[in-house]
Amino acid sequence: MATGDIALHAGNRTEPSARQLIVNDFSIQVATVNGSGSQSANNILLKSIFAMGVPVSGKNLFPSNIAGLPTWYTIRASRRGYVARKKEIDILVAMNPETSREDMLNLSSGGAAIYEESANLAQFRPQLNDPIACYPVPFEKLTAAVCPEAKLRKLVKNMVYVGVLAQLLNLDLAIVEASLRRQFAKKQKAAELNWAAVKAGYEYAAATFIKHDPFVLEPIPQAAIPESDSRISIEGNAAAALGCMFAGVSVVTWYPITPSSSVVENLIEYLKKYRIEPDGKATFAVVQAEDELAAIGMVLGAGWAGARSMTATSGPGISLMAEFAGYGYYAEVPGVIFDIQRVGPSTGMPTRTMQGDILSTAYLSHGDTKHILLFPGSVEECYEFAMEAFDLAEQLQTPIFVLSDLDLGMNNWMSRPFTYPERPLQRGKLLGAEELTQLATRGETFYRYRDVDGDAIPYRTLPGTDHPSAAYFTRGSGHNDKGLYTERPEEYQATMERLARKFETARQFVPAPVIVQSGRSSVGIIAFGSTGFAIDEARDQLRDEYRFETDYLRLRAFPFAKAVHEFVAAHDRVYVVEQNRDAQMLSLLKLDLPAAEVVKLRSIRHWNGLPIDARSVTDEFVLQEQL
Numbered sequence: 001m002a003t004g005d006i007a008l009h010a011g012n013r014t015e016p017s018a019r020q021l022i023v024n025d026f027s028i029q030v031a032t033v034n035g036s037g038s039q040s041a042n043n044i045l046l047k048s049i050f051a052m053g054v055p056v057s058g059k060n061l062f063p064s065n066i067a068g069l070p071t072w073y074t075i076r077a078s079r080r081g082y083v084a085r086k087k088e089i090d091i092l093v094a095m096n097p098e099t100s101r102e103d104m105l106n107l108s109s110g111g112a113a114i115y116e117e118s119a120n121l122a123q124f125r126p127q128l129n130d131p132i133a134c135y136p137v138p139f140e141k142l143t144a145a146v147c148p149e150a151k152l153r154k155l156v157k158n159m160v161y162v163g164v165l166a167q168l169l170n171l172d173l174a175i176v177e178a179s180l181r182r183q184f185a186k187k188q189k190a191a192e193l194n195w196a197a198v199k200a201g202y203e204y205a206a207a208t209f210i211k212h213d214p215f216v217l218e219p220i221p222q223a224a225i226p227e228s229d230s231r232i233s234i235e236g237n238a239a240a241a242l243g244c245m246f247a248g249v250s251v252v253t254w255y256p257i258t259p260s261s262s263v264v265e266n267l268i269e270y271l272k273k274y275r276i277e278p279d280g281k282a283t284f285a286v287v288q289a290e291d292e293l294a295a296i297g298m299v300l301g302a303g304w305a306g307a308r309s310m311t312a313t314s315g316p317g318i319s320l321m322a323e324f325a326g327y328g329y330y331a332e333v334p335g336v337i338f339d340i341q342r343v344g345p346s347t348g349m350p351t352r353t354m355q356g357d358i359l360s361t362a363y364l365s366h367g368d369t370k371h372i373l374l375f376p377g378s379v380e381e382c383y384e385f386a387m388e389a390f391d392l393a394e395q396l397q398t399p400i401f402v403l404s405d406l407d408l409g410m411n412n413w414m415s416r417p418f419t420y421p422e423r424p425l426q427r428g429k430l431l432g433a434e435e436l437t438q439l440a441t442r443g444e445t446f447y448r449y450r451d452v453d454g455d456a457i458p459y460r461t462l463p464g465t466d467h468p469s470a471a472y473f474t475r476g477s478g479h480n481d482k483g484l485y486t487e488r489p490e491e492y493q494a495t496m497e498r499l500a501r502k503f504e505t506a507r508q509f510v511p512a513p514v515i516v517q518s519g520r521s522s523v524g525i526i527a528f529g530s531t532g533f534a535i536d537e538a539r540d541q542l543r544d545e546y547r548f549e550t551d552y553l554r555l556r557a558f559p560f561a562k563a564v565h566e567f568v569a570a571h572d573r574v575y576v577v578e579q580n581r582d583a584q585m586l587s588l589l590k591l592d593l594p595a596a597e598v599v600k601l602r603s604i605r606h607w608n609g610l611p612i613d614a615r616s617v618t619d620e621f622v623l624q625e626q627l
């Protein structure tokens with residue numbers, strides 16, 4: 001256990017009675033306003049805790065305006081490695097007067113609050129039977145003392161709470177300084193000014209406060225954490241961009257939209273660094289389109305020509321891409337589309353997370369269309385699935401959609417170092433001049449849409465292939481297996497039936513689900529994407545608090561693998577946990593499973609825009625099970 005009876009210190013004074021400490025297991029919520037410069041302070045806190053070897057995650061809950069509205073940053077330290085949002089707030093740093101009352105009311109009993117001393121926030125919580133450790137800090141005075149320039153004080157003030165937290169939580173000040181100087185490596189003057197503010201907060205807390213809360217940090221030896229000496233911290237969007245570069249992407253088209261923009265922004269930086277020839281010539285093209293429809297159109301044009309091409313968008317962009325998505329499906333043109341999901345419909349809440357594009361993307365376009373979807377569940381899978389998506393697009397000759405979300409894409413996550421790719425690029429059934437000549441010598445003819453091997457995947461050629469039989473028409477209108485225009489009912493139906501069979505073939509290609517069996521349960525849980533972080537913790541809560549074991553399957557792709565059918569068949573009840581109102585993944589499963597298995601499915605949903613937390617899953621599960 002990471003708790004113990006240890007005396008608490010503040011400066012040279014000791015609290016009269018020792019209390020049980022809670023070590024490396026708490027959440028911090030910093031409440032500020034957008035544009036106040038708190039991001040640097042929060043990053044320094046996160047990276048300092050990370051540097052102590054403590055598993056930690058951070059989430060930025062920010063408004064969709066430039067400046068002025070409330071923003072919250074949550075940091076979770078978890079000795080057990082949980083990284084999902086914690087529902088309870090243990091430590092509050094209240095820097096926004098407009099939300100301070102609500103923030104104090106949301107603070108857990110037994111928590112701690114740090115705030116401007118003139119605000120007197122203690123009045124918002126009754127102290128009897130509701131112990132809250134209050135640490136009023138004269139932020140304005142401390143900041144003015146170290147920052148002569150008034151216009152800089154609102155930025156520097158955030159560093160004062162870093163110092164206060166460092167002292168109260170026993171955060172190694174040398175590590176904080178190292179993190180700060182890395183943050184301001186190219187701004188020496190800013191580094192000195194901000195470090196002075198950190199020290200001012202630390203020294204004030206040491207001289208003033210007797211610690212009344214139980215939360216502390218203790219360094220975890222590197223040897224206690226496998227591969228801890230080489231752990232990385234990275235955003236999901238940056239990880240996806242890295243995977244795209246290693247996948248050999250050469251054409252990138254986009255229209256900026258939150259929260260997907262940083263996929264391409266990071267990718268541009270990687271490409272500029274690693275894909276410029278010695279003579280200065282770029283081996284890639286990045287085009288900002290006039291809208292999302294144009295962006296996917298360019299992707300399909302480049303994919304048809306043989307380039308590995310991609311775009312990145314979010315829900316509103318997916319809606320605009322419908323027509324070209326259907327074209328890519330029907331004409332069988334490869335391309336990769338990243339959908340970093342956010343709250344909808346319409347503009348929705350652009351800076352809140354959701355898994356609400358499942359159904360719309362699976363059937364994007366008019367007519368009978370089924371798209372292949374990948375669901376990365378970690379930053380490591382964002383990296384891996386980015387590479388996998390390009391291989392699948394060419395192997396299956398179709399658009400591939402990678403569905404991440406704002407929580408995974410725009411927040412920093414700990415990860416093992418990524419594996420350098422060693423497998424050659426998988427280009428699928430691609431015929432060059434030599435292969436076409438061999439066909440001709442056998443008396444065979446290349447027809448673009450003919451199923452030769454029985455797997456419903458035809459062969460293709462690329463423009464410019466030097467062979468008289470290489471050319472074909474790429475048709476979004478009715479066509480037969482030769483690529484010729486047709487409106488014959490039987491030929492249209494044959495093409496559509498082959499596309500349906502190709503979707504069945506895709507079950508063998510897409511990433512298999514991850515299954516965790518307890519070996520002692522008739523109840524299963526299915527989740528996907530970033531929801532998986534909460535499920536890992538919720539299953540432990542169910543076991544530790546209710547002695548209830550569950551089996552778990554994490555979906556990683558649609559179409560669903562055979563193992564998904566087998567998992568449902570093996571259990572009496574299966575809970576599908578997702579972050580949307582309408583149980584969209586549950587609906588997909590119902591459409592895919594035999595009717596006898598559908599009755600086993602139950603739904604746990606979370607759709608308020610905040611990342612899903614384990615406690616909400618556990619409570620709803622218990623309610624439905626009536627444990």
